[in-house]
Amino acid sequence: MRQGPLLAVDVGNTSTVLGLTNDALQLTHTWRIRTNRDLLPDDFALTLKGLMDLSEVATPPCAVLSSVAPPVGQNLKLALERHFGVRTFEVTAENLHDVTVELDDPRAIGADRLANLFGAERYLADREFVIVVDFGTSTNFDVIGRGRRFLGGVLATGAQVSADALFARAAKLPRVNLEAPPSALGKNTVHALQSGLVFGYAEMVDGLVRRLKTEVSGDALAVATGGFSRTVEGVCREIDVFDDTLTLRGLVELWATR
Ligand SMILES: Nc1ncnc2c1ncn2[C@@H]1O[C@H](COP(=O)(O)OP(=O)(O)OP(=O)(O)O)[C@@H](O)[C@H]1O
Numbered sequence: 001m002r003q004g005p006l007l008a009v010d011v012g013n014t015s016t017v018l019g020l021t022n023d024a025l026q027l028t029h030t031w032r033i034r035t036n037r038d039l040l041p042d043d044f045a046l047t048l049k050g051l052m053d054l055s056e057v058a059t060p061p062c063a064v065l066s067s068v069a070p071p072v073g074q075n076l077k078l079a080l081e082r083h084f085g086v087r088t089f090e091v092t093a094e095n096l097h098d099v100t101v102e103l104d105d106p107r108a109i110g111a112d113r114l115a116n117l118f119g120a121e122r123y124l125a126d127r128e129f130v131i132v133v134d135f136g137t138s139t140n141f142d143v144i145g146r147g148r149r150f151l152g153g154v155l156a157t158g159a160q161v162s163a164d165a166l167f168a169r170a171a172k173l174p175r176v177n178l179e180a181p182p183s184a185l186g187k188n189t190v191h192a193l194q195s196g197l198v199f200g201y202a203e204m205v206d207g208l209v210r211r212l213k214t215e216v217s218g219d220a221l222a223v224a225t226g227g228f229s230r231t232v233e234g235v236c237r238e239i240d241v242f243d244d245t246l247t248l249r250g251l252v253e254l255w256a257t258r
């Protein structure tokens, strides 16, 4: 097994999450920055140096990077290699020969979903399948089987994106925080909106998890991750486990098994 320290970077469409491990590959620091498509390699170098300096840590010799925003991933990789001499492993289906991506076109899979496959492995010990529900810009359902199988899943509009679309189109609707209201029956505009946006969203998630569990017809565990998962904790009934750092730890596991 390889040793840390390691930098793990997950470039999403909205946020980029970075994690630093110790020698034993346990996460010791995490940072979250906006994914800015306009930044160039030297901009990223300054950001990376700023984060490391703020936390008073040294840049590690190696990094693992998943990106679903291609130019950002490429520019970050260049920054890591040019400015810090960090050897960077980029997650792609082609780079992972031990993973079976059961999609029509395996190369189309998002790198974050491959990271989630590795993050799910720890839950596979006593289950046949794990359904990772990753609440980000989109909400992904990644169905993972033993033996590093990616069976497929669902891509749904993210909770914040669907809320923003509604606020933009309805003149009298205020922007509300995505938090659960006291009851489904709203007595004012804010609670009624929160009912639709949070309870409605949670029902969609529960319904899809139920459908997926039926379709795989095996013992399946549903694990939620991503920012919005905290909001639906206690609201979604079909989710068994909440795991904030599943994607980052998945990246670390992925790198460790290369
Ligand atoms: N601490 C939090 N508590 C409650 N809700 C949160 C929290 N952090 C984020 N969210 C909400 O969850 C949404 C998704 O969270 P997350 O930050 O994981 O995804 P993202 O960074 O927007 O997506 P991507 O990974 O695609 O870039 C956010 O848009 C926000 O509305």
Ligand SMILES: CC(C)(CO)[C@@H](O)C(=O)NCCC(=O)O
Binding pocket: 012, 013, 068, 108, 109, 110, 111, 112, 113, 136, 138, 140, 155
């Ligand atoms: C679905 C997103 C946007 C989620 O981040 C990402 O995983 C992605 O761009 N995927 C490519 C398409 C696919 O995974 O089928």
Ligand SMILES: [K+]
Binding pocket: 010, 012, 112, 134, 136, 226, 247
């Ligand atoms: K993500």
